[in-house]
Amino acid sequence: MFTGIIQSIATIDKISDNNGLRTFEIEFAQNFCQGLEIGASVSVDGVCLTVTTLLSDNRASFDVMLQSLLVTTLSDYSAGTQVNVERAAKDGAEIGGHPLSGHIDFHTPVADITLMQDNYRLRICVSKQWLRYIFPKGYIAINGASLTIANVDKKAGWFEVWLIPETLRMTVFKDKGVGQHLNIEIERGTQVVVDTVRDTLEENLGKLYPMLEQLLEQQGIDINSLASDNLAVELTHKPESKDK
Numbered sequence: 001m002f003t004g005i006i007q008s009i010a011t012i013d014k015i016s017d018n019n020g021l022r023t024f025e026i027e028f029a030q031n032f033c034q035g036l037e038i039g040a041s042v043s044v045d046g047v048c049l050t051v052t053t054l055l056s057d058n059r060a061s062f063d064v065m066l067q068s069l070l071v072t073t074l075s076d077y078s079a080g081t082q083v084n085v086e087r088a089a090k091d092g093a094e095i096g097g098h099p100l101s102g103h104i105d106f107h108t109p110v111a112d113i114t115l116m117q118d119n120y121r122l123r124i125c126v127s128k129q130w131l132r133y134i135f136p137k138g139y140i141a142i143n144g145a146s147l148t149i150a151n152v153d154k155k156a157g158w159f160e161v162w163l164i165p166e167t168l169r170m171t172v173f174k175d176k177g178v179g180q181h182l183n184i185e186i187e188r189g190t191q192v193v194v195d196t197v198r199d200t201l202e203e204n205l206g207k208l209y210p211m212l213e214q215l216l217e218q219q220g221i222d223i224n225s226l227a228s229d230n231l232a233v234e235l236t237h238k239p240e241s242k243d244k
Contacts, residue, residue: 002043003089004097004139004146006171008032010044010085012077013059021063022074024049028058028085036060041088041102045172046144046183047072048102072104073181084144084171097146098139100185106130107181111158120163121150122173124182127157133186133194134159141185145171 010032014025026044033054036042040051042062049062069075077083112123124142126134131154134140138149142161151160168174176182 001089002086002100004100006084006145007086012081025061043086043102043144045083072183073107082172100141104183107183123158123160133191139187
């Protein structure tokens with residue numbers, strides 16, 4: 001597990017392919033590898049990778065399988081690419097962001113970047129499949145960084161996050177441009193609640209569910225937002241039988 005607080009920026013120094021695996025040799029900041037062991041987990045741009053070889057006090061290698069390359073941005077990286085890194089959280093560690101698994105759900109392009117004095121806004125494209133789990137003020141992980149969602153436009157298919165100067169200093173976001181892809185891990189708690197409510201609504205309403213979804217959409221209401229609303233409880237509640 002990771003906390004979503006990026007510890008430093010590292011550099012991919014060498015990439016090699018062998019027997020369907022891609023090996024990354026990564027150069028880390030001084031002292032990052034202190035106490036690191038083979039088999040330990042490191043988040044690299046949000047992707048949980050396992051240390052396969054310790055090459056020096058600040059250098060290690062990681063093997064990446066095909067599935068991870070397909071789902072994440074790692075397949076596009078070359079030698080010299082800089083990445084966000086975080087070591088796995090230890091027992092009792094403070095969770096400064098929100099708990100992350102390091103299992104990326106999808107990667108998606110940056111739609112727009114706005115800089116207003118010390119405020120830096122990223123607008124990020126997202127498909128309808130994943131928009132159901134994205135709400136204003138909710139958490140999301142982008143390239144391994146735990147961030148708070150500021151705005152969402154589900155019709156246009158994007159959400160926005162704002163970055164403070166310290167976040168820009170400690171991460172690779174300042175080097176990203178429009179059109180470049182970022183790794184996204186949705187917040188698991190939100191996913192579980194939304195899926196549970198949707199499944200319950202479908203079970204209780206049957207063929208009426210699509211009609212309800214369409215009606216709410218016409219009213220500008222996202223049915224997935226009911227996951228955190230009392231209306232979801234009212235719609236799915238079944239009165240207890242009076243027979244004992």
